[in-house]
Amino acid sequence: MQLNLVKNMADLQQALAGLRTQGSVGFVPTMGALHAGHASLIKLAKERSKNVVVSIFVNPTQFGPNEDFTKYPKMLEKDMETAKAAGASLVYAPSAGDIYPEGFSTSISAGNMNKILDGAFRPGHFDGVATVVAKLLLRVVPQVAVFGEKDYQQLCVIRRVVQDLDLPVEIIAAPIMRETDGLAMSSRNAYLTPEERKTAPEIYKTLCETVKHIKAGMPHRQATAEGVDKLSSMGFKVDYLELHDAATLNSIESLERPARLLVAAWLGGTRLIDNIAMG
Numbered sequence: 001m002q003l004n005l006v007k008n009m010a011d012l013q014q015a016l017a018g019l020r021t022q023g024s025v026g027f028v029p030t031m032g033a034l035h036a037g038h039a040s041l042i043k044l045a046k047e048r049s050k051n052v053v054v055s056i057f058v059n060p061t062q063f064g065p066n067e068d069f070t071k072y073p074k075m076l077e078k079d080m081e082t083a084k085a086a087g088a089s090l091v092y093a094p095s096a097g098d099i100y101p102e103g104f105s106t107s108i109s110a111g112n113m114n115k116i117l118d119g120a121f122r123p124g125h126f127d128g129v130a131t132v133v134a135k136l137l138l139r140v141v142p143q144v145a146v147f148g149e150k151d152y153q154q155l156c157v158i159r160r161v162v163q164d165l166d167l168p169v170e171i172i173a174a175p176i177m178r179e180t181d182g183l184a185m186s187s188r189n190a191y192l193t194p195e196e197r198k199t200a201p202e203i204y205k206t207l208c209e210t211v212k213h214i215k216a217g218m219p220h221r222q223a224t225a226e227g228v229d230k231l232s233s234m235g236f237k238v239d240y241l242e243l244h245d246a247a248t249l250n251s252i253e254s255l256e257r258p259a260r261l262l263v264a265a266w267l268g269g270t271r272l273i274d275n276i277a278m279g
């Protein structure tokens with residue numbers, strides 16, 4: 001199958017007009033530096049649609065002033081190959097000016113999500129995500145859009161945006177793709193030094209151990225505190241390791257409803273996130 005590249009809204013609309021005559025459109029928004037995790041999303045979208053559009057846009061408004069926006073890896077040619085192999089028909093790689101033209105001033109607030117987990121540690125992050133994803137969904141107007149559980153809170157934010165703003169799209173969640181040693185695949189893993197890369201899988205091991213302890217009856221706050229101690233002793237600086245309601249991400253006391261154990265921790269200058277289902 002042929003893979004086309006467009007870089008602005010006019011060319012996107014023209015390409016989409018052609019794709020829509022062929023059937024349904026699926027959409028996978030990304031920031032590029034595509035890996036097997038992204039490819040799994042594209043494949044999932046392809047199972048559900050005739051054509052898949054992949055966006056590649058490192059969105060400046062979702063990065064804080066001291067975050068990694070300027071050093072975020074960029075490799076459009078390689079990404080095109082990955083997207084093509086996974087079954088995409090169109091890559092939309094807009095400039096910042098195409099997404100945020102002169103005078104742009106409206107944004108969507110992620111509301112309560114700004115107060116919990118990553119929302120609390122990355123002020124403005126989810127407003128940036130909500131706004132850019134809403135814009136992309138309104139430009140592409142796909143029947144389905146696929147997001148990874150790797151960014152679990154982001155998935156919850158998107159589900160809320162789509163529900164609250166009546167966006168006519170079905171959101172599909174894709175499971176986390178991992179390296180063979182358990183580390184969740186991430187474009188940011190490229191920042192890790194060889195030494196840090198050896199330590200990084202401990203984050204997933206700790207998630208699994210913490211789940212085991214909670215299932216064995218240990219109070220979840222005790223289990224997560226032990227997990228934080230373990231990660232800290234191995235050199236991580238933990239932002240949070242917490243159990244939350246899987247749908248609302250509210251704090252929970254007991255395991256009566258599906259829950260999600262989520263972690264964010266720094267290893268040197270790299271911030272890693274991961275999560276696992278419970279109950």
Ligand code: AMP
Pocket residue numbers: 029030031032037038040041146147148149150151174175176177178184185186187
């Ligand atoms: P990003 O390029 O990091 O913004 O990610 C784009 C999409 O790919 C998001 O929906 C992510 O949740 C998803 N994603 C990233 N890494 C993984 C992974 N290891 N497994 C599954 N989905 C992923």
